[in-house]
Amino acid sequence: MENLIELIETAFLQVFGFKADNIISIQQSGSNRQYYRILHRNGTIIATHNSDISENDTFIYFQQFFSAKKLPVPEVYAYLREEKIYFQQDLGDTTLYELVKAWQQNKISTDDITLMYYRVLDDLLRFQFSAQEGLDFSKCYPIGEFNEKAIRWDLNYFKYMFLRLSYASFHEEKLEEDFDRLVNDLLTAEAKYFVYRDFQSRNIMLYNDKCYYIDFQGGRKGSFFYDVASLLYDGKAQLTEPIRASLLTYYYHSLLKYVHYDKNDFEQLFYSFVLFRIVQALGAYGYRGIYERKEHFLRSIEPALNNIYYLAEHTHISQSYPYLTQILLNQKENSFLHPYICGYKTSDKLTIYIQSFSYKNGYPVDHSGHGGGFVFDCRALPNPGKVDELKLLTGRDQRVIAYMQQFDEVTRFLQQVYALTDAMIERYIQRNFEYCSVSFGCTGGQHRSVYCAEQLARHVSDKYGIKVELKHLNQQNWQTT
Helix, strand or coil: CCCHHHHHHHHHHHHHHCCCCCEEEEEECCCCCCCEEEEECCCEEEECCCCHHHHHHHHHHHHHHHHHHHHHHHHHHEEECCCCCCCCCCCCCEEEHHHHHHHCCCCHHHHHHHHHHHHHHHHHHHHHHHHHHCCCCHHCCCCEEECCHHHHHHHHHHHHHHCCCCCCCCCHHHHHHHHHHHHEEEEEECCEECCCCCCCHHHHHEEECCECCCCCCEEEEEHHHHHHHHCCCCCCCCCCHHHHHHHHHHHHHHHHHCCCHHHHHHHHHHHHHHHHHHHHHHHHHHHHHHHHHHHHHHHHHHHHHHHHHHHHHHCCCHHHCCHHHHHHHHHHHHHHHHHHHCCCCCCCCCCEEEEEHHHCCCCCCCCCCCCCEEEEEEEEEECCHHHHHHCCCCCCCHHHHHHHHCCCCHHHHHHHHHHHHHHHHHHHHHHHEEEEEEEEEEEECCHHHHHHHHHHHHHHHHHHCEEEEEECCHHHHHCCC
């Protein structure tokens, strides 16, 4: 069977009539969709592969509907339904979150970031009220309406994927009683608008001085509160409360152009939806972070819990949902979560030495005098060296990286490696050690071991900020010509 890269190459040739120059994997985030940037003679295109055809159908329907309404979404050039691939406009790599990070680092002003969010809120209202212009909610997937069933799915997602996975202690009946109160309150909101579902800074692209919106395939019929809550209380964005207040006021007054809403009722429902959105997000952080070990989601736990502290002190949630609020506040003391909410350890003494090697040349020699260290055998992983067009590449080349990233067994292998090495590094930092080593071996020391060594080096640098020395011991013998 053709691997995914070959499938995309074939599909591209079929659609556009000429060959791609290069195909580069784009790192996945929270979904199972796989994205690739295709370089070709006329520029670049994004290829998306998703094995869920129904979800693809929904994305294409929404894209066509929004485009017809002149809403800023990426253009889709072709959809190959049976191949589960669609080609869409390349909007670059700059998201609203990148602008937020620049603001956090004082590189742009508060006025500038606020004005950008005003633009986004204007667009959000257009998306939400487009539902009244002929949007067919029967095209939604997996569910057409944000109803009681959908709300309870998300609450249970939080209970089982966050509370259970983090070994949180709670009284199930009391929790369910607050769930019931929250569900009843949320259902009082008028639910006839388009709910984007994941309206947050990472899904807003900045391209040619314009905002574009992606990843809307989870949209459904529901209340407009959900999306504005998602945007303003996006945990990683860490907007200040004065900025949030300004944005909420702006949204409320803009909303009045469409519908009338009492301001007190609006704010009461808004903060109930904020609580619900944070709870839903924590469920995702539990599954994608605690279970799948994805770093971005683990780092999102603390900002989400920080938002609960503000809500508990300044809004009605403590009175309306006392047990749920207290459970969330208690998670700051959850010892299981301490590595994720008490800051990551670092050291200016410790160096981690990461290397790849070929088993043909034997195990690497320890020149430090310390001995020890992990040695991981990569020979059971899929071998790019057996693929003709990858033989003369290395584990640092994008085509090999894309090849390795498509296999779940490779992802699971690296997750286990990260768990072991993280535990070692944190213990070594605690004991003030200066040296630790991790080695990866494969048959030729050119593809699998190199790929894994590179991935671990990136993981350690991103998570701990400690010194990393990376060497590929068989590099002089790589067959690249």
